[in-house]
Amino acid sequence: MSRIERRENRNTERYASRSSRAPVLTLAAAACLVLLPSLAGTAAAQGKATELSKVVRLNRAPVNKEVLQVKLPRPEVVHLSNGLTLLLLENHKLPTVSFSLWIKPGQLADPADLPGLAAFTADMLREGTEKRTSDQIATEVDSLGASLDAESDFGVSYTTVAASGLSSSTAQILDLMSDVVLHPTFPADELAKYKERELAGLEQNLSSPGFLAQQAFHRVLYGDFPAAITSPTKASIQKVTVDDLKKFHDQHYVPGNSILGVAGDFQSAEMRTLVEKYFGGWSGAAEAVEKLPDLPAAQASKITLVDRPGSVQTYIIAGNRGIRRGDPEYFDLAVMNQVLGGGPQSRLFLDLREVHGYTYGSYSRFSADIYPGEWQALAPVRTPVTDGSMTQFLHEFKKINDETVPQEELEEAQRAIVARFALSLEQPAQMLNSWLTVHYFDLPVDYWDVYPKHISSISASEVQNAAKKFVDLGHMQWVCVGDRKQIEDVLKKYGPVTVVNAEGQPEN
């Protein structure tokens, strides 16, 4: 898979708490009940089953009513003299170690005429340093059985450099990681090859319904705000120069802008010495935070149809702008989303799949960063039931707006979020990520300790208020990727329709 393609997958899945994407060949060979959390009959072939299949609760299974109380272990926090913040989280179950470096800023800082600059810079880190060629880096990483990836996801305010491997090669991994972060040279010949791969990857992405849907959705949701951009353009790939990359790197890749997290099998004192050795010579104070442009006013609700001739499904997304990570409404939105579309036990999945059989899966999700992220619901549905699916989406959106959530359903949603903490305890890299979030967004140090209490305190009326604000039918943006010939007239029943092609150009 090309790097652009991989980025697209991360992009569409970045809201999810756990994500996995099997290689395409494996996908064809194995089939699952539910594809979590991404968007991974005959009687009903016409779209209408003779009899509806109903969800039934017998309440006979033995359930322990107590929620297992767990506490996320806190990392040791070290502030190095060069301004780098270091988080150390020991976990000795397996002989591996993982590093995650968050650097402010990311793609939101891209110049308007060079979308993708932060991503190009991150992608090119591995393509050569003062000491190593691109091939040497690749061979060293693979020989250690390690991984080393830098990425700047679209819509995210920071860049990440992640490395992991066997704990027996901790020093070599740190050596490589610090080399690509501190001393990249962005060789011109490697940049030329990278551009060819990116151009091919961009073309490849335009055949993916998920990519087209997210691209159109972000454009209508954010207008000229940077979060509207979900990929580089042909022009920006062709235009970017070695100097652009060097300038971006020199300005932003500084310890004052960065947090380094380490999780796994190591001794904290030794790790601190090693990090001092490899990152101690890095210098640069934190930059003043650049003010983001104002968000344009939210548009009135409409439907954007992305014409993809030959499609046998319509990929539907509906959503609104959401919240910043530090907003107090985070908890309200989290609970509301859990009720509506957080998993296979939520309303959208049970309605669109288990009762109506329109889709393999329907979910909702939200993102939150330093700007109001998005809340979105989605489902790929077979073309003939586009109409029925739009109706059921609307039905569920209206219901959560107009009716308070029954107390039992509310408590179950809260319990689902709180009880899940136990499972995260066996994922050191995931726990580390939770703490990086706290430090990056300046959340209180006891954030994860009191998180269950916050979630549990949300009332049914607060859920309804969150629905009114974030499942806002008046401003809801709908995107449908599918075969225009078959779905345009159907969609017109639900609102004004604008038709665009894969590149986003209007079609008449």
Place this chain on the structure above:
Amino acid sequence: MILSLTTAALPADVPDVKVPNLTLQQTTLSNGLHVILVPDHSAPVYAICITYNVGSRNEHPGRTGFAHLFEHMMFQGSENVGKGEHFILIFNNGGGMNGTTNSDRTNYFEELPKNQLDLGLFLEADRMRSLNITQANLDNQRNAVQEERRQGIDNQPYGRANLDLDNLVYDNFAYKHSTIGYMSDLNAASIDDVRAFFKTYYAPNNAVLTLVGDFDPTEALEKIKKYFGTIPEQPAPPKVDLHEEKHYGERMEIIYDPLARQPEIDMAYLIPPGNTEGNYAMQNLAIILGQGESSRLYQRLVKDKQLASNVSAFANARIGPSLLYISANPRPGVKVEDLQKGLDDEIAALVKDGVTQQELDKAKTLQLRQDIDRRRTVLSTAVLIGQYTVYFSEPELINTIFSKQNGITVEQVDAAAKEYLVNSQRAVVTTYPAANENADAKGAQ
């Protein structure tokens, strides 16, 4: 101590790391259910996985896709669990779950906080004992499965190529047809098919229960006996012949794909079954060829010659004859024939000159890392042990796979390359964007 630390005997060039050895406590209940308990107290969670010895290899012509459709029916309710209630019970109690089907096995698994041990056992036992089958639920899940096929294959570029490649490279029906199945076969599946399949394959004596995580093994075994012990045994299901007759020539197909914007080459070579010396050798070979940016195909075709925009290789390990896949997209402007020649030249060079010790060590280190990562969670450990048991009757492979992989030599890899990387053992599917069908497809890009 439950996890005893043993040092795997590895040569200096492959990192010398301590891989925790897992202690497997195995029991067979009187009804034939194979139970494997692996206590692991590193986190307050546990996972249960029931692996049934049935997959799409057991299907008959006219009913392709049935094993997987049946898997969906296992979530439609049983005597004491309503349709959809399984999802509600697991996720609302902080857990995770899924069911998956491939050619060789079907598995069902849950991961939950440790105080919900009874819940996972009860849910799995109830549906092994009693499935609640209705026409409305069958029609509903037929729809869900057909959407799964559309979402994963029919509405994706190259979806067709992936199905046709398996169809082309195998003659034996067991692996020749896809797990997801033909739409017409899914339409033909009836309630009677569901009942018969349940009775034949979903018996305790055709399943393995793996339980991994934070529990007391004595108490857990008592609970397992209580929930599963009285489910009746059934006659052993018929065996499936996976034998593949010798091939006498390369197989080729061209697809014009309306959803593709660029051409793609997909190849598959027949290789030996999983957990054999030949398969382990080919696993290493696949990594050397096409995994990681230092791999041969990436370095030569993507970086040096710039014929491809991306390339990958992957070998699977099935019960029967397995496959080494290679997939590549030409760089815009490059002719498909030139990329095909580039691939063929690299494979020919590897067969002629063999691999180096350094390349093999690199491949082994990568596998070591991947195998350790698969032991990260109690869930993936439970799934793997269940799979090793059903595939190879070898649950201890969870511990021994490290030395088996590490024992492979350069000579073995070279011999395997000469024997299996030959054109008469392969199939090639070339996809062109449909827009090129009536144009000069040969020169398409």
